[in-house]
Amino acid sequence: QRQARLLGILGSAIAKDRDGEVFALHVVQVPMQLSIYEGRRFLKEARPLFEEVIRQARELDVPVRTMIRIGRHVGKAIVDTARKRDANLILLSWPGFTRSEQAAFGRVIDHVAQNPPCDMAVVRFKRREPPRRILVPTADGPNVRLAVEMAVSMGRQYEQQYGEKVTITALYVCPPEADSAVERRGREAIAHAVAGFDFPIEGKVVSAPDVVTGILQQAEEHNLVVMGASEERLFERMVFGTVSERVARQCPKTTIIVKRYQGPVISWLKRLLTR
Template sequence: YKETGIVRAAENFMPKFGVALIVFGGLFSTMSALNASVLASSRVGFSMGRERMLPPALGAIHPKRRTPHVAVLSTGLIIVAMAVLLPVEVVGSGASLMFLLSFALTNLAMILIRIKEPDLQRGYRAPLFPLLPILGIVCNLGLAIYQFTFQPMAWYVGLGWVALGVIVFVAYTRQAGEAEEALPVKILHEERLVPKEYQVLIPLANEEQARMLGILGAAIARVHDGEVLALHVVRVPVQLSISDGRMFLREGKPILEEAIRQAREADVPVHTMIRLDRHVGRAIIETARERKVELMIMGWPGYTDSTHHAFGSVIDLVAVEPPCDLAVVRFRERREPRRILVPTSGGANTRLAIRLAIDQARSFTLRTGEQATVTLLYVCVPADARPEARAKGFELLRNWAAGYDYPLEVQVVAADDVVEGIVAESANHDLVVIGATEERLFDQILMGTIPERLALRAPVTVMMVKRYKGPVRYWIRRLFSRFLSLGERRRSRR
């Protein structure tokens, strides 16, 4: 009976008026569903035209009626053509097939987004991930394949429609997206009152971060007669064009105003910038290189929602090979830096750690007139270390202290664990500045195990620093990483 099956079934147990009711109910429900489908499909075409995924003409709005007339007419023509040229059974089965494939792709997209964007804020939870999305993919594809057994023509039409979409994507959508991504200007707002040579870049995500990083960045910039570059990156999702990110301008202004407020208290000029990009980390790196920043300070809350990143996707990307000197700060309760501790064993980042500690000590002296204390710390392992080991530590610290024109105290302690020894001493200080673990050329170390453990355990603010190693090392590391990733892909294919 095909589409009249429900009517024939109703004739067996319902009176005549009941059969008529079923007929009229089916017609009205069909018209309602058809109306919703037409409106939804036309709006999809309108949105894709506005986002340059389809020709921009589909995103046009009628000047008088304010409706997407081009998208509505185009959708109507496609629906009429399919209804005239194809049997109703094929059209219905084809629509069901496309719905099933779209549901399968939605589940697949969920898995890929959570892997590629682990730190993205989400408005929902996904229990038993990725089991449920995988189950959804299997069920939808199973139903879609089953349709082929009784309506193969729907599959042929559906595959033809998908092939047409691939052609449009390759010939138009991808090229339009690449042209937009290549636009040289992605800066939504920039204001610079007093240009200075020395710049401290502070990437800001919220007002609390702006307050803490603003205080710290202004303190270091003041010593060098420099400026603070307060950067807020608007992450534009792939569903929107880069230019549509302008709607987020208002959200970034209060963040920059808080950074300006903190810098003004230290009498330090502020260079503010709001930038648009798909990737926050990439925008931060590009800004540091374009503006030739001397120091970048980033805030770390002490945790990350991703199991694939140590400090989060943004800090991890920047810290692998920083474009300038980098400091990652784990903030605790705000204290004046009267007593600053610099643990060291003589690594390559020690010089940067000592310099930043001295900068903050001098800034504190300029502001208050008090002399801040900077202490170099060496931890001997184990706790019952020999006197020779302690003497070696004292000699190392004295050699480092002799290279600076600021009075540095030296201290050697013994402990069974380096981190435990530093944590115990940090309780008597207001700030800890530690250099990142030294790495070989092809290592992928971010900050190292000791600095990361210290930042999690210490009761005071910890600043982990990593020096800039120059462009030659950066390009060698980048080329090596590319060859390494290609090798991993080949092994996975085997």
Template sequence: GTQGFLAGWMSWFAHAVACSLYGLGFGRFAVEIIGLFAPAVHENAHTLTLIIMAVIVALFAYINYRGASETGLVGNIVTIAKVIILGVFIAFGIAAMFRRPDLNVFTESFMPHGIAGVFVAMGLTFIAFEGYEIIAQSGEEVKDPYRNIPRAIFLSLVIVVIIYVLVAVVAIGAVIVPAEAGSLPVWDYLAEAKEVAIVRAAEQIMGGWGGILILISGLASTMSALNATIYSSSRVSFAMGRDHNLPEVFGRIHPKMKTPYWAVAISAVLVVVMAFSLPIDEVAKAADVMFLFMFAQVNITLMTLRRRRPDLERGFFVPLFPWPAVVGFVTNMALAVFLSIETGRVGLVTVGWLAGGMLLYWGYFRGKEEMERPSEVIHEETVASVKYSVLLPVADEAHASQLARFGCLLAKEYDGEVLALNVVTVPPSLKLSDGRLFLKEGRLPLERVIEVARKMDVPVHTMIRLGRAVSEAIVKTAVENSSDFILFGWPGMSGAHDRLFGSVIDYVVANPPADIGIVRFHPVGKINRILVPIAGGPNGRLALSLALALARNTEEDTKVIMVHVLPTGADPTAGQARAENAFRHALN
């Protein structure tokens, strides 16, 4: 839908712009290293930076085309090395700060650009925190994701904030502005150095070798980030092409390499065009604006899911909901709009990208998406139309036969059918039509139902359905087929203290599209007696009618026993009258 397209459209643009930023940073660091041996290159630093950027982007695009990726071991080594280098820088910086006679730099000219400058800084540094959402995106490969993903996100944010704050403090507190730079404040001196500001700080704090160390760390950082963002931007555009939200060429897979080669190539071209057309500071601002819009959308999604899908199992509940989401949405949108206005050309580019995307979607891709939308029902065998239908959601062979027996007994009473449904759950990371790969597994429990139905001479209707959530698929099937009764199987436990029967049954019971019965799975032989507790409530009549329907259609001489329980100390005469009244109400 519109929200999904907008999220993908913004993500593709934002990751491409971020990739441009990392490419330019790599090029600038490379020029600095080359300049150590050939100082003359600084005369054409900008041009050489762009050339190196284009080469490194093309290199990593080719690596992604080949299907190679950074292994976990290499990634861990690079990350640990970067943290160690920054730790050394922080240690030398703190030592240098203590050697200064005063630290008036932290008290003089506090907030020199006012509150507006603070907001601009907040927006510009937002991109530095972009990336922790990848932890959630890799959820299917994480052990115990409900526990580990929230912990990993919070832990990574805490570590990153501590490192960022310490680096900023020592850079401002330990650096002394050289005499040739004039009377500039230290923050303006570092700002003029732009992407190599920390290199200049390291050269002053640690000596010449400190600058080289930071340059090596910068090269490693930008290379790993470049590889990751080329991968993510190309995969986002590939997924959009596969879902008909972009031209189909984006969704093509190379027959040999098994990679989305067109999506990789087009995304790489977009990255280079961004880098050549916008200065690095504006590139960073454009990426910040897009990421701010994306995370504002995440807060909207959080509130929507909590309202529409309260049944979902969650590893972490946002405290004080919905206020954190509301505050997050308002602050993200406010910073995005503020930066868009302040940055002029980049703000226009961002608005133009969003407006262009929505025009393309509403004008063409929305219709294409609807035409190509895969059918949720991938297998269905029907019988002649009947007046009564018992829906049996079956998940496995082990319990399908037992559930089918009870379903057939009820269907037989009303000359109806059993509708055996198997739902194939397709994770969000896969296209819905990919669930067809599990068609064979879905047939097995249905075959057990067919066997039982044939023995009992009851018409059977089978269906395999794709869905993101089993509960929603069951409700949708019941509504579409006008089912009269839904019979669930239940293992006898819910798996959670706040569930009665489990997430699936509880969801359907909360808004039932038909009458519902629940069969607890345990070995059942002959059905000699059926006990029906009668309290006089509105469901007593239904319970008794079901018991009678079962009893009339069993092979045994089944008896139905009604029971009314009196509380301790109740008057026997009044209790007898109450029980007889409840029985009459249930029988009428």
């Protein structure tokens, strides 16, 4: 129920900022040894989860709908439902570990991330803190702008709801021996990432032994980290890239990793080349 409440808070804030709605989906997974009909016995488990999401959405006056699906494969059910509902964003929670050695974030998230029908975000919740200081690591790639977009949505809604100022910092990490040209590229990357947003965003270029260390050091001064999935290699089998996955595992603050939908052609090509 805690995960449902926190996802409801986050999803409602994003939906409110975008004049959208929250669609809460609960998938009842039925083992192969049971018939699909047997899954109906577990339907009542979804009621308290839905009540949490509905409560959070109503606090922000956001429309909310719910659905229960019964099936064998949770990830497939999520993707199919998002596609049929023409969703703009899939929001999933990750506990910070997985029981499967072949799955970086677990079978459900990995399945969704390898073929998302829309933008997606994976959240690792830590101790809940008001998002007064939001850190957005920047780099090249299609996902950074989405990270800034989500940070702005959450920051703007928090200011409107509670009347407290929110600071968003766009971060670029350079190696310790970086010269002025590298630092300049960092400032240019930040400028590109934050261009066009109607919300004040501070830029910060720092040096660190490696990117992950730099992000974790700066995260200590913030309440929330929102970062785009890193793309070390174009057809990497890693779901979100090693940098973002390491930050999500090690960061002491709530971390959100976002991945931009790149269209059906690129998604099909990635599936073909990573089989």
